[in-house]
Amino acid sequence: MKRIGWAVLLAFILVALFGPGLIPLDGTPHYEERFAPMSWNHWLGTDYAGRDVWAQLVHGSRDILLIAFSTGAFAVLIALLVGVTSALAGGAVDALLVGCVDVFLTVPSFPLMAILSALFRVGDPITFGLLLALWSWPGLARSLRAQVQSMQHREFIEVARLMRMGNWHILWREIFPNLVPYLSLNFIMIARNAITASVGIMMLGLVPLRVENWGMMLNLAAFQSGALFLPQGKLYLLAPLTAIIAFQYSLILVAASIEEHFDPRLQRG
Amino acid sequence: MKLVELRQTSVQLGKVKALREINLALEENEIVTVVGESGCGKSTLGRAVLGLLKPSEGQVFYQGQDVFAPGFRMSDALRLSVQVVHQDSYASLNPVRTVGQQLAAPLRQHKLPGNVHEILTQVGLTPAEYFAAKLPFQLSGGQRQRVSLARAALLRPRLIVADEPVSGVDATLRLAILDLIRRLNGEGIAFLYITHDLATARYLGRGGRMLVMYLGQVIETGPVEELLDNPLHPYLQALLAALPPLDPRRAREARPLPLRSLDMPDATNPPGGCSFHPRCPYAQARCAQESPSLREFGGQLVACHFTGELSDLANPPA
């Protein structure tokens, strides 16, 4: 099962890497061809403006993957850094970092992002990911801090200290493997939320709008273009939905396999 | 050489004075047992010996050095000389690493000679290759304790604090682990064996000293066999009376316990004078006013004003 996850994810990555080079994206509207059915010209039909759905899906994949991964990666890395340092250092450092986290938790995120995107032009998906990560890292940092703190009192950590195993060993060999399942789950959830969040940000005009973003496609299909009400529109509606679901699911399977690697208790037998 | 010494050591845990002016010196190669009921402070004593608790009064010495002296930094050698085996065998091991990894790591960290398979064989976990690949959840409680013992011993400590090491292990397998501890003791490691089970205390601690604790104090101490065959402090007498003999006929003879009250007093506010006096069937006026210190009596040290005179007092238990 896990291999399916890796395979599907790999397929998405390959499509994202090479697809846009192979398939041209024609952005000009051909209204006479709106909501065309499947054909050799249009593998998945056309959207409300007669543009090819498959091409949009392929081109959108690159942005989606980059946004999802970079949001997840930035959020997890920042949360890990802040949460673990805070828990292990204690004292003034802890107080300071917790203060920062609390600020981020209480400041409303949309206005924050509006300001940030006005200050820094968000052109590429990776920066976009960083922007979205600002939303997600504080909650994770707090719970990581709590987990590391409680782990400090577990007997096996106490023994490691009595054996003078060194902070580096304790962090990476004792504590971190116990956190991986939690981290990978959060990575998935953050990546998934990034896709939806990116749509919201684009709708607000904070970031250049890209029609081929799957989230955007879904939004346009469901709420903007009447595809929801027309039988011919179902391809336009289902294509991005299926792509998002498939991508999410592959992430879930991949996360499960990473968890198993770090927590062998989860392996069968 | 005194490996660890506690001098007039008191430890405050929140509102409770968990250790009250304890004096204890642990010598090389000996096995010292500490017994008492829950709340008596025996686990706290273990942690104090491990140097994990800063005393509110008194000092903790490791091979003559005061480990809580301002500016003192404990060397690796000193730190590694005292190790621990916990009661909860599962929590003592990292749940996501194999036995082999957990034994190899300290060897590597401290560049010690030694071979994981040899160590596993020495503690009776054979075939070694099989056990080295196992995760803690795949082992029984007894096997996990053997791994904990192996881990504690591989750093060649001078002393291991064993806090209820066999409580969670099945009865038929306990003795094998206690025998293993005696073997390790024969190879030069001293043990502080903490337990509430008087029978295993005798089995493991035979030939050595025993301390009986009550509400943070040592109330009787001496050779194990002496204490258990000839208990002098009323509390120890009550503990021994509370143990049903392993013979149904004798076990059912109605024997009220020589105690005036069944429940432990509140540890945040221990009784004045002798802590045991509210429950003691022989209590006199002096007991409520004056706290007895440990006095010598027939090869033991007992904290009671009326040691040796109890049968004269002979108040019937209420």
Place this chain on the structure above:
Amino acid sequence: MLSIRNLSIDYQLPGAALSVLRDVSLDFPIGQVTAMIGESGSGKTTLTGAILGLLASNARVRGGQLLWKEENLLGQSPERLRKFRWREASVVFQAAQGAWNPTLTIGQQMLDTCVDHGFPQHQAKREELLRKVRLSPERVIQSYPHQLSGGMRQRALIALSLMLDPELLILDEPTTALDLITQSYIFDILAEIHQEGLTMILVTHDLAAVARLADRVAVLYAGTVVEVGTAQQIFEQPQHPYTQVLVRSCPDVHGGDVVRGAEGLPPDLRQRPPGCIFASRCPEVMEKCRTEVPALVNDVACWRRPV
């Protein structure tokens, strides 16, 4: 009153079935304390669960009957089992298992038990029972569980279990994890209750509890009954090699014979070996033991007995 006949139960695990009880037959005579002793993996907890109708969801009964006054409790409706639990049979679990709801007072929970089972609230009975377990009703009724010590909670649990006058009381490790002195007077309380005629089943691994309380003893090993007898017989003349090991592996606080434990470990119950379940560890094993399961003959399941 309660009879178990040829009961076999498996636990369904991913990829394998764990045979946790195999062909267990036991009687629990009225008015007596029958102890079931066994170590971890012996199946005694599962047996308790089976009697109370509280088996885990992955438990599968493979055969046998559980007869309560001639009625087979296996396969009864949840409603019938609910009536059975607490009114006809009640249970006292191990202290650590938080049987008390931390958000309600002890007194309230005792009355709730009455109400839950359709009885009127019985304050007088509540006080009588608390006194019987040597607790002061004035203090305990208004207390929350966390305000009482472990020993007091356990005594209150015994009082709770008697609220509806059950005919059968099951005690699962009632004194494990409690101090010596606390254990001692809980034994006294249980002995008094027994003298009043209550039938009790004592499930434990603690031989001291068995010596103090039990009239009859059944020894369980890896899901099979290996020996049955009076408490006197089991302690003075254990027949089965496992019972002998069990009784002799208890160190005596007063010194005495050097005792020996047993070699090896209990078998993997995912695949019961053919033959006697104790064969892999038995000091007296012979060929026949490895191939044929000994039946319980004269209360011992061993090919070498009677000698």
